[in-house]
Amino acid sequence: MKGLKLVFSISTIFLIAGCAPETTVPVHEDYITTKQEEWLAKAYRYERNGWIFLHVEGGPFERGFQRGYLTANEIDEFLDTLSYVRKFQTAKDLDFFVQAAAKLFKGKVSAEYVEEMKGMVAGMERAGKKITFDQMLFMNGFIDMGYWWSQEKESKGSGCSAFIATGEATADGKIVMAHNSWISYATGRFCNIVLDIVPDNGHRILMQSWGPLIYSGTDFFITSAGLVGTETTIGAFSGFNRKGTPVFERARKAMQYANNIDEWAQIMMEDNNGAYANSWLLGDIKTNEIARLELGFEHYNLEKKTTGYISGSNVTDNIEILREETKATYDDIRDRSVARRERWKQLMIEHHGKIDIEVAKRMLADHYDMYLGKENPSSRTICGHHELDDGSIPGSRGAYYPGGAVDGKVVDSSMAKNWQFWAKWGSSCDIGFNAKEFLEKHTQYDWLQGYLKDLPAEPWTIFPLE
16 A cells, blocks of 8 residues: 655645744745745655654755654654653753754754754744754754763663674575664654655665654664664763764764765764764675674774674673773673673574574564573563563663663665665564553653653554555
């Protein structure tokens, strides 16, 4: 079943009066310009099984306008939720972080992406939701800001499980890649966007995205250069350089302009600010080569292989990053990162030579607890459930934290070539999350009333729709 395009005309668009934001095109207060109508005619959105699929194309301001208009309500709600959560966590209001972001990122974002963000601001205003450019900048850099804000950095929890495999490890000898995103359920519900960007310069990108982020944020993507990629965050990381280039600029530039794995890694390493230190898993479907870029702040390592697998579970294998830039443990099986790393080893041995899309889906839903030696959905399982973990075992996030795996994504070389991937919303398994029941049982999280929403387990779905 094909998704329906949303077609707009002047009579169907809800408008408000107000001051036009700073843009490179005229924005009238009483009607959509002919140019803007032409832009919107090329973009479309549809919803399926918990996901929002969004197609945008054109120049920077144009595609930003399309996205801002078509997801104005979601971006507005994301900003409200992020503001509320940050205030509770830090006692600082939204303006504090917005002003800090403006200073932190000034002069560090390329003109192309500044225009794209300005386009989103203008598109939102045309849809009746007014925000400032600096607020848009803060939202795009909110992960960078977490590393800048030391108190939040110290409490930052690691998450995500992933692997990439090729050669003798897979059923057809080609690449298979899988990932699930571990996030707070309050803010993670906004990463349900599958974004198809066709820029007028550079490579086309198909990626999962979050709110109004110009990059992925959760990091699962395909590019028309034949690259696929994902990552898992390096846990307990401490490096940050406020003079460096923000990760949202580098990650988007790498996706849009890198032609191969080496170029992708070089863009990420250049003027690195240390934010969102990750083990990046990359593949080139043209060569079936896979790679891992472990990127800290002072240290990095790029390894490539044409057979085997590389997994991610938030603990780095690079000894310099591990010992000099993190406070992480490496061999305590009670720790959620170590337990998942060891489970990946078991699963890769069990499925060696047979890994395909269906096997990858099952692995993402795995609930085997390596420490307890049994099925036990918790913070130590590949499909993570902090909300089911009582916190009695060291290495968790404490008792019943409302967060964990909110999705699952899988792609292989054939799908990537056909510009598609599989996605499952509401965790890779079928447990799902019921906010009302959770809050009634765990009243210590009353402060999230109204912001914590259901994440029902949805079926696996191919995007774009066939």
